[in-house]
Amino acid sequence: MGMLKIVVLISGRGSNLKAIIDKCSKKNVPAKVIAIISNNSTASGLKLNGKFQKIIINDKSSEKEFEIKLHNKLKKLK
Secondary structure, eight states: OOOEEEEEEESOOHHHHHHHHHHSSSOOOOOEEEEEESSOOOOOOOOGGGEEEEEEETSSHHHHHHHHHHHOOOHHHH
């Protein structure tokens, strides 16, 4: 089995993101965070360092628009 690619959605501090990054840094965990996506451009979790993309989806979008944008971003990330 290959490396599991993880995308984390955040809206604030990213405390769960930090825990996921820490766990993925262990040698026996075959997973890595490849991107974080937020609907909040000022989310402090976006300041976390790592080798992953940081993607902001306009927080002014309607729920349906957000879902479409999110789906398209996830497709590009594979």
